[in-house]
Amino acid sequence: MAQMSVAEALRQAIREEMQRDPRVFCIGEDIGVEGGWGGAFTVTLGLSDEFGHERILDTPISELGLTGVAVGAAMAGLRPIADMQYGDFLFLAMDQLANQAAKMAYMSGGTVKVPMVMRAPVGSTRRGAQHAQSLEAFFTHVPGLKVVAPSTAYDAKGLLKSAVRDDNPVIMFEHKLLYGSKGPRTETGAISATGEVPEEEYLVPIGEGAIRREGSDVTIVGKLLTVYRALGAAEQLAQEGIEAEVIDPRTLVPLDRDLILESVRKTGRLVVVEEDNITGGWAGDIAAMVAEEAFFWLDAPIKRVSAPDTPAPFAPVMEAYYVPSEERVIRAVKSLF
């Protein structure tokens, strides 16, 4: 067992998969340049030395192009891990992801597969509105795509390996503040998601969520960074006698609905925390699903703790107001009692 940060765990996963299967390769901007950081967040650091520039493929600044190449390569039998430098740029690749990758298997009656992975960092980190979005909701809404969002090093490695082996297109969202990179790529305000990561082979199955903390008074569901906000809030709430159960779905599509529903049936209360604008967001979908399936077990309305419907601010003080905080989660939970 080794202590690894999320970035290191992802790197290890890529390395292992590329060693195991010669069809696996990485494609993205600045992921293998000599003397570079190994992508914007150090995930691919050192991999071009090990695997060469044909398998750690640098591209020009062309998100649509690199995604299209990944789609085509996957259709032709390779297993690409595409890298989007910032999640915000995924919009540029939307047609390739939503219209091509997502629909190819369906439209071809299963004869054409697109076994690609697209990795993208999300989260607000004082870089301004166009470098701060959490746009998981755009992709959970596209049938044909699997969407995963690991929040720990253990899950990052296990889920990325599962994603590479999955024959469906998988989008993996990573949070910039959870990478745990050191040195020049240290993020202000980062949270340590470093943890024990087995060196032996293991997988985290896609579609399985995790209960991060058990409780009986309220269920809090979060993703990526907001899992940690929820855990922080839970600790404070415990001092006031409210025991919160914190759920990290890990996979957003296909969602581990039963895990969430079972928890709500136990606690009777639900708060969903997301770093994303509230309207049309992921939390609303979870809330609707629970209201439909577990209405008679609810003792209070379902609350969403989300970012307001504005672009992410640049000023640090405003950004701190924008991103859901522990205090907001605590307030939301208390309003249910």
Added chain:
Amino acid sequence: MAIEVLVPPLGQTVDTVTLVTWYHDEGDEVSKGSPLFAIETDKATLDVEAPASGILRQLAAQPGEEVRVLSAVAFISEPGETVIISALSPDLVESLPSDASSPAPASQREEDGDGKGRRLFISPRARRLAEGHNVPLTALPASGPEGAVVERDVRAYLEAEGAAPVVAAGSSITPVARRMAEEGGLDWRRLTGSGPGGRVTREDVRRALEVAPSAGETVPVAGEVNEVAETVPLRSVRAVIAERMARSVTDTARVTLTAQADATALVALRQRLAQDEVRVSYNDLFMYILGRALREHPQLNASLDEDTIKAWRRIHIGLAVDSDRGLLVPVVRDVDSKGLSQLAEETRAVVGRALTGKSSPDELTGGTFTLTNLGMYGIDAFTPIINLPECAILGVGRIARQPVAIGDRVVVRHMVWLSLSFDHRLVDGGPAAYFLQRVVQLVEGPHLLMT
């Protein structure tokens, strides 16, 4: 604005006096200046005059009671005014008799608005728990967010009542299943539910009732328990029928009027039409007649929606059809605006689709009246169940030759029994009878349809 009736001050040293007697009763009309009650100190007895004219209300002290000087012992209000209890001074509130004529807040709440009471805010989880234990919802305190009754309120109530150990909030029963269980004398809490989350379903109760004796019967000796020959789970159409029939019978105030009509002219009419290559069934003829009669009697073409009676502008009649899947009621729309041939064609089409399972969902809803004919089974009169949300249904029996009296002679005529079930909640016997009378009239004299 109600006027307080105060105990007058009687000198500087007097704090309390004794109320000796009231000269009027609660609810009496009193006039200003007339003696209202008498008080007594250790020195003297004194009459106190009414400070205003009006209705005497809320006598707050009994003869012989000590009352504080300058406290209010009653109110005088204008007729029709309601006096609020909190307006009384705190001194007196404690001394109010427990069966005070003042309305308790709870019942006052019921008189609010249209008499239906305030909306009850209770979480689904709490409601389920309360209903499962027959806890009256209005008796519960509300400690939850937004003033709602929540689970802990119900639990607290149940524990205070010393009830049996509270059933876990996870168990529940569907309303229909609970009714079945209660009717069968079964304690559903002992059942394991097969529904989502352990919910006890119709099927669970039905199975349990099959092996358990219903209340009132003696328990059979071991070895005499009957075996189930065949189980047919309630699914799709059957389940829907079961639910709707049960609901209709419990929700409606069903009355069935029966009348016999001389259908000889109707039979002749149908034969005459057939001779001219116009093929219509008796159902088509009854539909046509109903279209006319309902146009003339719109009260029978209505629905009760909670507390509003909605009289429908258009007449859509459903025809009960026995298909392989069970009872279906395809609907023919705007019956009164169609000629007999058109009706016959449309009825044939919708019935055909119903029998082959090809009805569109629209075809099976939206009816304002239903026609059900059991004549082909040799049935005469029966008590059809109203097809909610309609308010009435006409059952037609067989058309058979019967001996009847015309004048003093006995002749053989084609007679038919008509059974009209109607919902007495919105339709009274008189109007329903008039309607049936008109139907009979049109059956007996179809030429009247020309007028």
